[in-house]
Amino acid sequence: MALSELLDFDDFIPTYATITDQQISKGVNYASGGAGILPETGSHLRLYTLGGRKIVLFGLAPIGCTPAEIYIFGTNGKRCVESINDAVKKFNDKLKPLVDELNHDIHDAKFTFINVSHISSLQQVIPWQNVPCCEVMVDGQCAHSTTTCPIRVLSIYYDGLHPTEMAHNIIARSSYIALSDLDASPYDISHLVRL
Template sequence: MDLHLKIWFIVSLIPLVANLQHSVHATPEVPCLFIFGDSLADNGNNNYLSTIAKANYQPYGIDFSDGPTGRFCNGRTMSDIIGQRLGFDHFIPPFATARGRDILMGVNYASGGGGIRDETGMQLTLHKVGGYKIVTMGLGLIGCTPAEIAIYGTNGSTCVDTINNDVQLFNVKLKSLVDDLNNDMTDAKFTYVNVSGITSGGTFTAGLTVTNVPCCIVSSSTGLCVPNRVPCSNRSTYAFYDAFHSTESVNEFVAARAYNAQTTFDAYPIDIHGLAGL
């Protein structure tokens, strides 16, 4: 598996709402939120690791209140936005810096480059750590990322269709797995978010005018933003901030549909808001 595919292979794999009680935040729809995933959800865990997968420098974070924190985005990640929609008044802290009572509202374990293979992922038995409401985010359209288009070309299409066909196969299996888990684990509730479906069609592209090139100037070797170079000014019209990662505008769109489904295809069998209310 090449680096480009590995970085995108898990799209915020499992935001986990655990059944814990605390009194720090009285208003959120769920007591706490635990996040597992890769660079699409990383909010600073890779800052202290010996890796090239880092985003704690400008122009990352140009639209984020705290500047470049390690988020691979111009602003908030999907996980940030979902947390806000669930009612948390602070962003879920990264594992690298989570301390004290902050841990009671949840921890973000996502790490850029993380995956589901043993050498890149974290093995968890979710039902043994108290988790009972689990959201699995399907893969996005990897074949539409600037990185994959630059490598493979599109043969007249808008994306690399062979890669997106593989994405579809993975997502079908993941959705089926959600059914199996819901049947086998009666004390847990799983749901699947159809990221590739949400980001397909005219509704998604209506506000985007640039969907196949990154907003920032990227390194040819990593696909990440070149440090301290000025990015595009009209970031809300770009789908991708660098060669792999979506802009805050896209993250907002996907998170909104994941939280409150607009169609029956957005989430299965229930959206995040509905899951939180169970």
């Protein structure tokens, strides 16, 4: 289930690249291409200026556990590339305090941090955690002649980089209603929308 469905939106949340000024106050997906992360994009000012007052910042997932990264870097029998996940942890460890600072400094807006790395740890019960659902090419995408796995709910990754719908559903549901205090801070999305 998509996060937009949990929020009862009529449509999917539009990407930053395709939005209009009228859409921005109803929700924008800045994940595409990292839009909004760097100060020179100016999107953080635009979002607030146009009325954005409830903002969700998703942390990074454990990128070092993707089949593509494991293939590229090798892991000597380990399940993930720890050097990549160490960098992810550093990023997430700086993002959460930033959210706390924004909540302290900007009183007429609410921010929350979603810890995708922690939520992803729930997926460890899935049988084929780091096995893609198709034969993967060097670039991490499915080979054109490949047959995809018949039961995708047993896989986290569709190809070498992209999660399956089931993996996205776990993240969406745990973002909306956190199963742990470590999943969302200071509140989950269902709480944020009620503020």
